[in-house]
Amino acid sequence: MSTALDRHACLALDRADALAPLREQFELPDGRIYLDGNSLGALPRSTADRVARAVREEWGHGLIESWNRAGWIALPQRVGDKIARLVGAAPGELVAADSTSVNLFKVLSAALALQAADAPQRRVIVSERSNFPTDLYIAETLAQERGLELRLVEPDEIALQLNGDLAVLMLTQVNYRSGQLHDMAALSAAAHAAGALTVWDLAHSAGALPVDLNGSDADFAVGCGYKYLNGGPGAPAFVWMHARHAARMDREGLRQPLSGWMGHAAPFEFTPGYRPAAGVQRYLCGTPAILALTALECGVDTLLAAEPLGGMATLRAKSVALCELFAALVESRCAGHGLTLASPRDATQRGSQVCFSHPEIGYAAVQALIARGVVGDFRAPDILRFGFTPLYTRFVDVWDAVEHLRQVLEAGEWRRPEFNRRNTVT
């Protein structure tokens, strides 16, 4: 992407963009350039009315009967089947429920149980040192409980870990800080060749780029509903396992530890003994969060609306173009201010975000940008993170964001005291 581009050229790119109309699906606040859809996706226009209908009609009027009449009871599967279309899973293989952390606990427990049965000498879980902390915390506790080792390594050290000690390779497909994209197919094949199982967190890849769980021969996966899936703050997450594990768990009657009633084979028989439901349904636990699932469905629908335009492959092409443009413009127009590209330079190894690091002013520069209406985020200790959601980000937004960043840096705006007070969440 040429850095000789100017703002007019960016506007021309937007005019030529076949995906541009998809932006109309969103309520985006005036005067802001939102580059944080990788943290919290924007609000779909359909969500408010749809949730209001769920509240007033389904809950308020239908009351308890809506479990049947409004299809509430099947919502985890219905939304799951839609998400499945985005991540290369088959219908019935994926359900929406609980949080990413809780779902990770379920599948990592299941993967470890399978390995404990098949290869008890394998006592190591390997993950990336800079994996999202909640994944590491969940794995750390499970490892402690089971007397296993959680081994944290750098991405280039993963290959060394694929040996006879490895039980499970647990990775987030796109690193939340750097945006580095792991090769799911290659790592799954290598892990399998070494006798290990893979657990994938799709938090920064589902809805951001083409994911092919079955094509990659992954074993287990979880993902987040409130980032690229636009499901709303704290939206339900999702969980998937490969059909071979579903079949085996069915055959052997295996359970996951959060054996709640919605994962029972016959929840409304109210029998005292637990029998797991078939396949991925056993990963349901408590009563489904209907209002939250309703909002999540609206979010997922904004991505499915791209299917006639080429779906995730087309979205990915735009995402790559946006990211390339941003990286090139920052490096050319903000040169000399100490920013270093902290994401892979090769777009094929990067998710839908571009990060820069700065040894000192990262936090304050992000606050100064936010004050100007350019919303990215800061990830401790030194990362300025910018997410590019091809559903609603325009090329001109990229231009304008970089122009604001240039002005912040050149004017030393980040020095202002109000940009140097830490909030709870950034």
Added chain:
Amino acid sequence: MSTALDRHACLALDRADALAPLREQFELPDGRIYLDGNSLGALPRSTADRVARAVREEWGHGLIESWNRAGWIALPQRVGDKIARLVGAAPGELVAADSTSVNLFKVLSAALALQAADAPQRRVIVSERSNFPTDLYIAETLAQERGLELRLVEPDEIALQLNGDLAVLMLTQVNYRSGQLHDMAALSAAAHAAGALTVWDLAHSAGALPVDLNGSDADFAVGCGYKYLNGGPGAPAFVWMHARHAARMDREGLRQPLSGWMGHAAPFEFTPGYRPAAGVQRYLCGTPAILALTALECGVDTLLAAEPLGGMATLRAKSVALCELFAALVESRCAGHGLTLASPRDATQRGSQVCFSHPEIGYAAVQALIARGVVGDFRAPDILRFGFTPLYTRFVDVWDAVEHLRQVLEAGEWRRPEFNRRNTVT
């Protein structure tokens, strides 16, 4: 309560009821008598607008900044502090999060870990055979994993189990089927005298009757947000532990197994090692479900609105009066049709529901009532269950419900084929 009452007398009771204006807080559908608030609470009038504001303003306009500016990050604690006022807990002792099943897993795990450290010879979890199945399923799996025994007994056998084998006594304070109310203070004292810990599920008691967790010296508790708390279908649940356990877990750095990032001492430092947050905050796991918590807060507020009128004690008095009236009217006006009271006759031993059993026609009779606009529910194999929510149930509703039941039975309406086809959820 005299069974010589007639409909006019019920109307007079409603006119004299100081709590009657609280009904105006709810959107109740015309033409229906809703006696299933113990399964799904009715919709508060404030909820739809409040949730719409959270969707359009906080999410849509505020986007990621709402984690700070709209107070999202503190919502589990804010809602938790409100629920605490209903169940005899102190501020900061209770958080709203996840589902009842998931929360039970957390606290039962914690209780078992404490006992494993203090008294490893105690290897039995005791619960009620007719406890709500999800509680039993969660306990069954934990017991299996830890090589413990889950022993299910009848209520009158509990006392026999309070011995040197008992690790944890896990009960639902009000039985979901029979409505039987356990004496939390007495059972907690007896369990402690025997060296055991108690885990209480408040699903059918929080918001239904005065609960005094601290006064009863309970150890751990969980509860449901979508029944008497009116939080909406699949609303977040809550979790509490006694301050002595919080202090010990703090002192010894103990974790619960679902060690997600929101239960970390410093979630936004993004450090790879887990350190539990203080007290009950360690029971948070994934990102809070903001829309669902927002709806739950509206529901809890409908109960707090009763505080100037005497709070849960006054609500309980009305609940008892409604239940007594219903039981008496069914037994007098529906006599000879094979219904047997399946709840304790003594109101002090009963929650806010009245159940009858019938050996054959329970399911169909409930369906016939629903067709007439009287919404109770059926619980397999033979229970007709009716919940009385003093916030919005009137005495005349009780009269009318019994009159419908009488007509269903006398006309044999339950024989109709359409009332004998089983739905997924009843």
